[in-house]
Amino acid sequence: MGAYILRRILLMIPTLFGIMAVSFAVIQFAPGGPVEQIISRLQNPGGGGDVLSGGGSDVAANFDAGGGASSRYRGAQGLDPEFIAKLEKQFGFDKPPLQRFFGMLWDYVRFDFGESFFRKISVLDLIIEKMPVSISIGLWITLLSYLISIPLGIRKAVRDGSSFDVWTSGVVIVGYAIPGFLFAIMLMVLFAGGSFYDWFPLRGLVSENFSQLSWYEKIIDYFWHLALPLTAMVLSAFATTTLLTKNSFLDEIRKQYVVTARAKGLSERRVLYGHVFRNAMLIVIAGFPAAFISAFFTGSLLIENIFSLDGLGLLGYKSILDRDYPVVFATLFIFSLMGLIVSLISDLIYTWIDPRIDFERRDV
Numbered sequence: 001m002g003a004y005i006l007r008r009i010l011l012m013i014p015t016l017f018g019i020m021a022v023s024f025a026v027i028q029f030a031p032g033g034p035v036e037q038i039i040s041r042l043q044n045p046g047g048g049g050d051v052l053s054g055g056g057s058d059v060a061a062n063f064d065a066g067g068g069a070s071s072r073y074r075g076a077q078g079l080d081p082e083f084i085a086k087l088e089k090q091f092g093f094d095k096p097p098l099q100r101f102f103g104m105l106w107d108y109v110r111f112d113f114g115e116s117f118f119r120k121i122s123v124l125d126l127i128i129e130k131m132p133v134s135i136s137i138g139l140w141i142t143l144l145s146y147l148i149s150i151p152l153g154i155r156k157a158v159r160d161g162s163s164f165d166v167w168t169s170g171v172v173i174v175g176y177a178i179p180g181f182l183f184a185i186m187l188m189v190l191f192a193g194g195s196f197y198d199w200f201p202l203r204g205l206v207s208e209n210f211s212q213l214s215w216y217e218k219i220i221d222y223f224w225h226l227a228l229p230l231t232a233m234v235l236s237a238f239a240t241t242t243l244l245t246k247n248s249f250l251d252e253i254r255k256q257y258v259v260t261a262r263a264k265g266l267s268e269r270r271v272l273y274g275h276v277f278r279n280a281m282l283i284v285i286a287g288f289p290a291a292f293i294s295a296f297f298t299g300s301l302l303i304e305n306i307f308s309l310d311g312l313g314l315l316g317y318k319s320i321l322d323r324d325y326p327v328v329f330a331t332l333f334i335f336s337l338m339g340l341i342v343s344l345i346s347d348l349i350y351t352w353i354d355p356r357i358d359f360e361r362r363d364v
Helices: 004-026 032-041 056-060 079-092 097-109 123-158 161-178 180-191 217-251 256-264 267-278 284-288 288-295 302-304 313-322 325-353
Strands: none
Touching: 004 097, 004 325, 032 079, 032 097, 097 325, 123 161, 123 217, 123 284, 123 302, 161 217, 161 325, 180 217, 180 302, 217 267, 217 284, 217 302, 256 267, 267 284, 302 313, 313 325
């Protein structure tokens, strides 16, 4: 097992390198970079005060927009070339692309993620600041989906082909087919002050007077704000796990050891939970870390935007729009690294649950 773990860790290096290289090539050379962002807001002062509140304003404050030299940046005609050069130096674009790329990787290896281009805060502090919201969403969505999926999947396997199995499968498939963001919009219209009821808050994770509430009022307020986002995400999150649980149980129920256990006179409940459960739940339980990471990092992006939850999803979305490259690449690096580590942990959980599995005898 030690050799397998070492091989997997070594394979993380080229995988991370490939992810970062492709992303750098795609994002770094896309139009509308940080220099263009500053130029655009200088040309339209009323449209971008937030972006200039960070590091870009330090250069902008020291130069006039005079001069008439041409520039390779869109909208930079009439700006002083020295001003453009200072912007390029501040954002690191005075260096060749390969030098910037390998310099970024060297910093990331030392977990030095630098500072945001447009916010006066380090990238790591910014991620930590936004993380509680995403952790709340990811943790609750994973727990709720498993609490619903596992009992429902077992019930469907036991009553395979019955009317219960048929109509619940219809509900699961319909729920999975409806995009989470579309269901979130529908919930907002129905229950968050849209065309019908105004029962739930529309923005944020807690109320503005949260600090003044008693401890039990804080709990109620917290779940009151989470009710609609979690409902929107649970609808599609539990579908895959439900069907996986059902199919795993059906596969185990048809095996010879189950027939033998029944022939010995064991009760159906003893057969199901004493023999079948451990083998059938191997895939489901081992996939828990990956399911949490998926809900934590990817599943909440649109939901956070719709309900104005200030988490990592909203941070990533705004950073891409603003071309805040330190935030974009740092979050990509951290999330990719964590995804690879979680994938390894999931494999190790397989071997812990079922010692018969030995990855060292397989090719990686």
